[in-house]
Amino acid sequence: MNEFLDRMSAILEASVGAETRFREVEGWSSLMGFGILVTLENDYGRRMMIDEFQKMQTIGDLAAACGVA
Secondary structure, eight states, X not given: OHHHHHHHHHHHTSOOOTXXXXXXXXXXXXXXXXXXXXXXXXXXXXXXXXXXXXXXXXXHHHHHHTTOO
């Protein structure tokens, strides 16, 4: 989980935890969202469709969808 949090922190340019609502991070942009989707697919083998991604609220939701404990 720490590695996942580190990767999300790098994309969002902010320190994040499992309960962080990633769309509420200061400076949130669609490019950050795209970066998250690319990372999930490339690094965790989890291709996530846009409609599924839009239902995700927290970093923990993303981690769970990738099977990261």
